[in-house]
Amino acid sequence: MGAVSCSTTKYVGDKEYLLSKVSVKVDDKNISSSELNQNIKQKPNIKILGVWKFHLGLYNLSGKNKKKGINKWLRRIGEEPVIYEDYQTQRAKVQLEIYLRKKGYYNAVIEDTVIFRRKKAKLKFNIIAGTPYKYRNVYDEESDLPRNFLSPYQKSKEISDTSLLRYYLVADSVNRDIKPGQNVDSDNLGKERDRISKLIKNQGYYNFSKEYIHFMMDSMGKDHQMDVFVGIKKPQSLNVERKYRIRSIVVNTDYNPKSELMNDSSYISKLDTLTYDNCQFIYNKKLNIKPDVILNSLGFQPGSLYNLSNVEASYTKLQALSQYKFVNIRFEVDAEAENQPEGSLNCIIQLTAHKKQAYTIEVEGTNTSGNIGFAGKLHYQHRNLLQGAEILDISLSNATETVKSSSKGNFFSREYGGEVSLSTPKFMLPFFNANRFKRKYNPKTRLSMAYDYQKRPDYTRTQADISFGYNWKSSRYLSHSLSLMELSFVDVKNLSDDFLKNINNLYIANSFTEHVISTTRYTLTYNNQNLNKPSNYNYLRLSFETAGNALKTVDQLMGSKKNEDYNDAGELEGTYYDLLGIRYAQYVKMDVDYRYNWHLNKVNTIVGRLFLGLGYAYGNLEVLPFEKSYFSGGANGIRAWQVRSLGPGSFSNDQAAYPNNTADLKLEGNLEYRFKLIWALEGALFVDAGNIWAVSSKDGRAGAEFEMNRFYKEIAVGTGIGARVDLNFILFRLDLGLKLRDPSLPVDQRWIIGNRPFNFSQLTYNIGIGYPF
Template sequence: MSLLVGSGACSTTKYVGEGEYLLNKVIVKSDDKSIATSDLKRNIKQKPNLKILGIWRFHLGLYNLSGKNKSKGINKWLSRIGEEPVVYEDFQTKRSLKQLEIYLQKRGYYNAELRDSVSFKRKKAKVYYFINAKEPYRYNKVYHEVDELPHNFLKPFQKEVEMLDSTLIRQYISADKSNSYVHSGNKVDSDVLNKERVRISKLLKNQGYFNFSREYIHFMMDSTNKGNQMDIFVGVKTPVDSNATKKFRINKVSIFTEYDPKLMLMNDEVYINSLDTIQHGGVNFIYKDKLKIKPKVILSSIVVREGELYNLKAVEQTYSRLQALNQYKFVNVKFENDLTANGSDIGNLNCIIHLTPFDRQSYSVELEGTNSSGNIGFAGKFNYQHRNLFGGAEILDVQFSTAKETLKSNQQTDFSSSEYGVETRLKIPKFLLPFFSAEKFRKSYNPKTVLSLSYNYQRRPDYTRTIADASFGYVWRSSKKLTHTLNLIELNFVDVKNLSSDFLGSIDNLYIQNSFTDHVIPTSRYSMIYNDQNINIPGDYNYVRLNFETAGNSYNAFNQLIGRSKKIDYNDDGIEEGKYYEFLGIRYAQYLKADIEYRYSHHINKANTMVYRVFLGAGLPYGNLEVLPFEKSYFSGGANGIRAWQVRSLGPGSYSNDAATYPNNTADLKLEANLEYRFKLIWALEGALFLDAGNIWAVSSRDNRPGAKFNMDSFYKEVALGTGIGARVDLNFILFRLDLGLKLRDPSLVGSKRWIIGDRTFKFSQLTYNIGIGYPF
């Protein structure tokens, strides 16, 4: 198929008529580098056909494969999934030139000179847009009051419609001018002025001016004899409607807890007559049959209060908190003017909140390919959710899971891995903190308490492991983009059994063997996620995840305080290796660990995206165990790491363990960087090219694996490099992924042999395939 499309692309002008030209390229050149070329190109009305890798017109090639009769059979299908050739139009070029001129004027470039040029060659057209931006206009003086304006700045008829400085509205605006987006020296920019208009409108709505509109805000500018500078006045027109300058107070708050919009619109008498009303905390609760959620829970999410002035921020917080309860599929907050208050200085509003609940209980069954190791496998999950367990909007999630994988060992033989687990998670819309109320924090961030219990059983040929986990913590959002998680306590009980002789033989280092002993991990963990992605609008976005955790320190301090004696740890030769405390008869881990991950997604166009990722993490074991537990150690390779290596088979450093039957390489430090170019093909099929780099290293001096230790002056020589291609099938609700990785640089080899490309002939057996669910990052 690719060869056919490629050959079709060789005749890109196949369906370009006589005297017509295929729009081959559009180039925008500006002498002002501060103007982003991507912003300028958005104003171009006619763009060339989509390209992949910047050269391959794949979609046009599909269209060109179709025959002349495009109404039937495969021709119809190819023309539908392909892209029709973009034929150059002089009219569209002139439109684009005019649009560029308008855009530059909006950005303050009123004297910009623009011209276009078109070159034609072999039925193809290349269009150039040349921009001589010249000096932009900037703000000189910024005025927020009428009385401070120079003489004759406003004409008499303009001054008549301006709101007086003595009004409260003017005083609010003047007092808040330090937060203005318009400052002396800034470029004139119409988008910034619109942003300022919205800011002022919100400022006033937060002061009770319910009916005030941003349309009353306007800007007057004067550039007379000022060169490339403008004085600007932030004006406020006196509204014709007196209600726009009147403050409003909340009179009554009513909540429909089970609002059915369809029945209400039909004015269904049976439904309306079935509604009852009770009052709680000064709020009217209107419900059917029985209140499903306790009134005080809903009240804790309502920031709009009776007797207080209307406040837009309170309305937005009410929306956000009600939706965060995850109980309602539809939330609407509306206000009605209380006509009985006409004539008073302050108007009255009745707040009516409509809540349409989700079903209280639901379950789902999932069958999917496993993505934990990047090898062939299947998993099944049964999920049960109760959205209102005790009548307080508590959300209970129960998940039963099983997985089976067939993996490759270093001897290229298959072995199987089985996993079974159950996890329960209870989210409570309260801030449960013993001995502390933290009322200010609760009101500001609306945190939720999360309790979880889980049990996981894993069986591999080299060992059997069970993990029991219990945690207690909180989750909250400090903004739309920033989410925090704080687990005050996490307890992991790890039991390792049936260690195979082959596996023990492959880890003759006692330091590594200790990570596979029975242990408890008492952890406190904080994580923060910043994500500015707008899922509704394709575009660039940033993602940052920061994680910090500490284990065993409070237990260690308590044991020392009460004077508890330590156990003695002996090696196989009977020599004392160290001393340690126990928790519930099991040795516990003690360490500090932190990692940070940054992703940047660059949206090139609707068919092409570039994604960058950097990860850095380090763990420092000490004290009671002096080794990072296997579950907390870092590894590399696999479907979500360096994809040219099998999972856990890379590193640490230049260490090589090819003799091991089952790869299980872990370490204390991880550095990873990834670059992935993603492109749309046909239907739900996507392609990808990727480049991965990184490795893991040991930090502890007790780890004597040759080449494993991290050294600042030489670690860069031990960075592994892999590349590859990938295919994805995006079905919206799930994305299947196949990546084929190829090693470029292997740090386990010696000297110049580390660069594999050019050192040996290519064989398909050198490819490492990874199957996964979802994007790798």
């Protein structure tokens, strides 16, 4: 490809120029450069790493014969050279001017410069923004307007200040999107129109629309300021100023669009009706869902005033039932009430159900803590088990994974398991009445049971779980999960001699003994990703859990007898309570995981991640169970280290046959640049940094404990390159990591570069499924 980069103008004509660069410079920092660039449609060929026009190079590899197979293929996967066109420059100037006027810069000056050299053109836009116009006063009532602001004709077209529509507008003025002192911005005016329209529709005005809302502005003699009047046009129809109530609700639970459109008599003859709670249900042969489930998902009922927000919330709740592939809510005006003070609406809800049961057999790649493998899974789902939109999931799995060993070669880990879960749209909370919460957030209750058996050369582990909790969404981007009770029984046996050699005190050993975990966990997730349109987005997950406190309180209240804990020397090291003869863990734990995705263009993306986690064990088991502890390294962590081989702190454990380093605190940051190449092939460059540390002073590993005056000296740093194959349904990933800074080395030798020559044995490869974050 090096030769390709020297022939970027191969298919540029004699009197043509390759557009090599477009830049925009503006003298006002308040103007978004990215939004300015979006108004320039003529853009140079895409670059990788900011310099390499890889896709143009592929196109230029093709020969002159367009019909030849290889040439046709190269041109299809490559990118045609972008030729500079003057009319596109003039078009861009017009679009930039329109954008700047929309943002209040009415006197902006736009200058363009084109530099031609060696068959290439560089286009520069220089924008002198000038002083923006700002809102001075915003008026909601005609009576507050300065004299002669409106002409007599204009006044005649406005609704009066005494109108209820004007009253609702004035009463909610605190939530306006336009305020004095802001730049004049037509986008904000559009938001304000939408806000007012929804506000009025929420008061029952079914026939009102945003076309009745307009803005009148006056900047005469106001020195780059504007007074704004929020106007509402006088409707020509009385129905616009009439409130509407919902008279009836008809729910078709077996809606067939094709049969309805064709007026299929056979389909219609099979329909039956049921009246429940003043609502009518239409169904085919049998009503397969309880009417309460539908009605509880509606934000309105017969007799309710029309409210647009409640209708939108009803859409969301009906779709969240996961019962229907098609949901439609429409309203028809009841002609019989046209002469009444209030209008009437008949609501028709059309629902087309998913298939009730599904069976799937899956063969999939797995990636557990960076260990690659394959698994087979048998999955059964019933979407409406008890006719209350309950979703039953049953799965059986069998997996084999290759686990890396530092000295004895890779080995296989085998795992068998099964899980049964039941999710219901009801909010089952013992001893509490939470009707208001249920209506607002539509939570789901989930009960699950699982069993897992794992066999490794260093130990055998079995785990049985039962959990009960809730999921709900409080907004479009904000979701919540509360695991009210999660009980896990963990048994670890057959620890190998090599593994036991690395456990040098009872504190570490206790994390690998059989134990019970009784957990309550809350997780808050914010994710504003738009799956339909690639763009920048944030992801934030906060998680807090506590374990063992309730069990210990019960034991103390009941006066339960404590068990005694002795070390290898026969000395008493502590006492503890048990549950069914098994010691239970007691700890608190909190995680923060933040990610930001920069969508640069259709082939370039930068993703950053920051993770902070802390667990503190106390009381009944003063060490975190190993499955709740933190580890680093591997395909989803600091990729220059094998999974579980880094840390804690400056602790070194290179002699361990099976790396399994864990600790109580984890700090990690990652930055990855991703770029698309050809077909499904993608590339990546990354930098990872972080480590894990012990919090307890009882951890006897040298250099493992977290200390404020030295932890930053124990940050590990790795870099590397990666390749991905994205097949849409699965993404295969290979990352090659290289250590840059190793905290296990002496302080003056931790930076690898300059301290030892490079050789390929220093590379760590990680195979993964899906992106690392």
